[in-house]
Amino acid sequence: MKQVLVTGANGRTGRRVIDKLLKHGASIRAFVRREEAARDMLAMGVGECLIGNLESEADLYRAVKDVQQLVHICPPMHPLEDRIGKALVSAAASSGVELFVEYSVLHPVIEVPHHRRKLAVEAALIDSGMPYVILQPARYMQHLNPIWAELLRDGRHVLPFSTKTRFSLVDLEDLAEAVMRVLTQPHHAYATYQLAGPEQLSMQDCAQRLTSLLGRDVEAIERDEDSFRKVLEASGAAPERIQTMLTMNRHYSAHGLAGNSNVLRWLLGREPTRFEDFVTRELLAKNA
Ligand SMILES: NC(=O)c1ccc[n+]([C@@H]2O[C@H](COP(=O)([O-])OP(=O)(O)OC[C@H]3O[C@@H](n4cnc5c(N)ncnc54)[C@H](OP(=O)(O)O)[C@@H]3O)[C@@H](O)[C@H]2O)c1
Numbered sequence: 652m653k654q655v656l657v658t659g660a661n662g663r664t665g666r667r668v669i670d671k672l673l674k675h676g677a678s679i680r681a682f683v684r685r686e687e688a689a690r691d692m693l694a695m696g697v698g699e700c701l702i703g704n705l706e707s708e709a710d711l712y713r714a715v716k717d718v719q720q721l722v723h724i725c726p727p728m729h730p731l732e733d734r735i736g737k738a739l740v741s742a743a744a745s746s747g748v749e750l751f752v753e754y755s756v757l758h759p760v761i762e763v764p765h766h767r768r769k770l771a772v773e774a775a776l777i778d779s780g781m782p783y784v785i786l787q788p789a790r791y792m793q794h795l796n797p798i799w800a801e802l803l804r805d806g807r808h809v810l811p812f813s814t815k816t817r818f819s820l821v822d823l824e825d826l827a828e829a830v831m832r833v834l835t836q837p838h839h840a841y842a843t844y845q846l847a848g849p850e851q852l853s854m855q856d857c858a859q860r861l862t863s864l865l866g867r868d869v870e871a872i873e874r875d876e877d878s879f880r881k882v883l884e885a886s887g888a889a890p891e892r893i894q895t896m897l898t899m900n901r902h903y904s905a906h907g908l909a910g911n912s913n914v915l916r917w918l919l920g921r922e923p924t925r926f927e928d929f930v931t932r933e934l935l936a937k938n939a
Contacts, residue, residue: 652678653749655834656714658705658739659724660697661688663793664754667827668722669697675835682714705735708742715739715746720834722752725772728765728895736772744779750840751781752833757789757819757847757910763902764895773843782840784833788826789819789847789910792929795857799934807872808861811879812900814854814871816907819847821915822924824933829918847910849923860927864935876900 655672659665660681672679673696680699681692689700703710705725715721723739725732736753743751759770776783795802802808829846833839858871876897883893915923
């Protein structure tokens with residue numbers, strides 16, 4: 652059986668990807684950075700854990716040894732994402748990895764720092780000659796989860812960018828299934844797949860849908876940049892990360908982030924999840 656390395660294994664995306672892969676019977680090596688995370692992963696059913704630092708080339712070489720496939724899920728907005736990705740591409744190519752799945756982002760070409768760092772990794776992967784799949788996911792519907800309690804309490808859907816620009820919000824469950832499919836089905840090598848949800852939704856559109864689902868008014872509110880910056884500073888975020896987030900939010904306010912769902916529909920063999928169905932399944936049912 653093929654051994655699959657998953658980086659960022661203990662994160663929000665990594666865990667859902669691993670869950671889908673385990674249900675499919677895959678053999679997994681999880682790259683984590685803490686003992687505690689390794690214990691959790693083993694309890695989930697992962698066969699092998701490697702505790703390391705993605706910033707260490709030696710750890711990357713250890714991680715790819717004897718794996719046939721890998722999915723690289725870099726920590727979000729990591730300032731060294733380009734360097735880490737390129738080093739992992741070199742390590743994987745030299746160790747004969749048969750398929751490298753890069754978990755990138757929708758529209759890596761836009762002028763937002765972490766998109767550009769992912770673009771550099773995509774280029775290195777294409778140039779490597781190694782079989783690859785580049786996945787370009789849109790913004791997650793799951794961004795609603797951490798603000799759900801506040802939204803229910805105040806009837807306000809607050810995010811730090813325009814309430815009017817549109818996003819092809821996508822369900823992380825669909826994305827995890829798509830990752831599992833490109834790893835376990837043949838014939839995806841050398842593909843770049845845009846993975847976007849089925850509707851272009853603004854925060855106002857989401858608030859309207861939530862109003863219907865909850866049977867009470869939900870208002871979309873744009874949090875201003877200064878107050879958002881203060882929240883980030885108080886949370887101890889590094890200045891570079893704060894700058895990246897503010898640049899991203901300005902871009903979102905000006906342009907949104909829209910894509911097309913045809914490829915995701917084809918990969919899943921069904922309709923991608925709609926916003927109302929996500930809210931019903933992941934938020935209303937669990938909190939009922
Ligand atoms: N959110 C979106 O809408 C969206 C859309 C498109 C693409 N993406 C991409 O999805 C990817 C994953 O995001 P996520 O939200 O799943 O991330 P996450 O939940 O923050 O998980 C990141 C994981 O990386 C681990 N990590 C951090 N630094 C590390 C290091 N130096 N060495 C080893 N491991 C390290 C963390 O370990 P600990 O568990 O120990 O903290 C954590 O498990 C990102 O690349 C992001 O750009 C996200």
